Amino acid sequence: MLREAVETVTAAVTAALTAAGNASSLHTAGRRARRVVEESREQLAAALGARPSEVVFCGSGTESDNLAVKGIWWARRAADPRRTRILASAVEHHAVLDAVEWLATHEGATVEWLPVDRDGRLHPDVLREAVERDPSDVALVTVMWANNEVGTVQPVRRLAEIAHEHGIPFHSDAVQAVGQLPVDVATSGVDALTLTGHKFGGPLGVGALVLGRDIACVPLLHGGGQERDVRSGTLDTPAVAGLAVAATLAVERQPELHARLSGLRDDLVRRVLTAVPDAVLNGPAGGVDRLPGNAHFSFPGCEGDSLLLLLDARGVEVSTGSACSSGVARPSHVLLAMGAAEDDARSSLRFSLGHTSTTAEVDALLEVLPGVVERARSVPARR
């Protein structure tokens, strides 16, 4: 994040810390805290084209995804026991994927993982076919706004329309999108939208679900009912304030960031493909279909974790697979869903660009990359 943005967010967090109190208490400190939360709610809603009453603060993107997927599924099934089917893209983040799998294992949900094309995109016709096979048994549709590994942007608006033709609620994990792409809840048509603070310069450990007023959702956490009775627990007021301020700044600067990053990214892609001629770009070629700071390649004959170690030792930080899956590197379900062979999935690497990325950093990468790839090729393959 830019220095001045860091300062603004820090100031908001500090101010809320000094105004500390329990936002659900009735005394003065409590009122001050509540005011911080409500102002943050208004601010976040304004930044995202949502109404304040739709904002449900919570602890993380993961919690928001779980609340949406499980909560809406439970509510829909309670209203009509035939509704047990979940339609989800095959490239969801684990926060959605595992929540869906949990419903299948423990609650009798039936799941349909909707296939994507080679670029990781879900075609509206695929969703339409799946819905129209039997619209009456679909509990919800969940498709992420943009993919965290290969950066593919989904046609969310058209997908949401298809769900709505049949009165089916539509959730989208927009964790990667906020601040990177224009996100307007009202015009997108999504009924539930997940975001998290740490992806756009806000604090860690705070997220939100933007949940339409008329969307029934059973809580995961029961208790004081602080957030619209959908989510209980005393909120981390400073984190909430930081989230709202960071979102506002990120949305304000999104067009400029998008232009700068996609230019830098296109440059990186072009130069990597020139320097390592058999490298393969995964995901869409660029343009508006891809997160501006995302570049993702397979380097045939190399293993991703060899490349990662060698680049790390030369001061270049990259990731293999999803950064959230700590420890053991497994071939990414996203690449496999895009039709990659297991070896290609294991040979892949993601380069992420952000606010602070510069041409000099891309130069530094290109200086070491050919040698690193050559060395990684000499590493004996594992079974």
Next chain:
Amino acid sequence: MRLLAALSGGVDSAVAAALAVEAGHDVTGVHLALSTSPATLRSGSRGCCSKEDARDASRVADVLGIPYYVWDFAEQFRADVVDDFVAEYAAGRTPNPCLRCNERIKFTAVLDRALALGFDAVVTGHHARLEHGVLSRSADAGKDQSYVLAVLTPQQLAGTVLPLGHLTKARVRELAAERGLGVADKPDSHDVCFIADGDTAGFLRSHLGSQPGPVVDALTGAVVGAHDGAYGYTVGQRRGLALSVPAADGRPRYVLSVEPVSRTVTVGPGEALDVHEVRCTRPLLHAPLPASCAVQLRAHGAVHDCVVRQDGDGWRLSLATPARGVAPGQAAVLYDGDRVLASATSA
């Protein structure tokens, strides 16, 4: 040197890495993911495959300030160590999986990978001395692991650094505590890391199924019991025989041999286990053999003076004192005092 420290999550590998860092080397830590389904956090039993160990390893790297990665060797470990373990038992032999893991995984797959990535050597927390390519016993006789390292070739030893050889286990724990390493008082891991509950017979049963057969008395030839799988028995074993016919002389019975094809387990008196000569295959020489030396026939087992003779591709060892119960498949490691001279596999 650029060193790759294998961090198991235990205290030994942590201190080995710490000493390498303090000696001025450029150290990178790796934890080997060896289980295809990493167990969720466990409390009681520990094994080298648990998530808890991966977290302990990563904390060690944090404290030492070194880069840390997890390398997935689960498939290779399953094929080369776990499947081999089951197949050896099925063939009536008694494998040593730690030895096999050193031989095939740590000092082959991991070492080759490390060298290819530009490292000079691998550092481990094994208790054994390795100086100028000469492998010898640890200063801590009770913890000595030279036996399970003796299968490494001279090239493999050339790519290996063992910083703990001159230290006792107690001293290693002290060094860990002095450095603020949280694993200082972590309990030692149990024998077979991929059998979390320690129930080897149960593990083998789940892989090999029920294969009932007779238990035969070597002296009388009579069937004195039944078993559910000969793989559950090891030469020299006394406990768990559940014989239905008591021995005529009333003395304890031991497993004398395991014959997998006829599924026959033969039992007899202890002295029938005494062996004066051991045939070995797969000999590996570290140093020229003197006229007489000593042999160790199992991990932490007794040492016997012996004379070595060539026998085809292998060796024939004549023992000065009889060894009781030599299970085929175990390593025979030759020593001159503390120094490892050679290793082979008892046939």
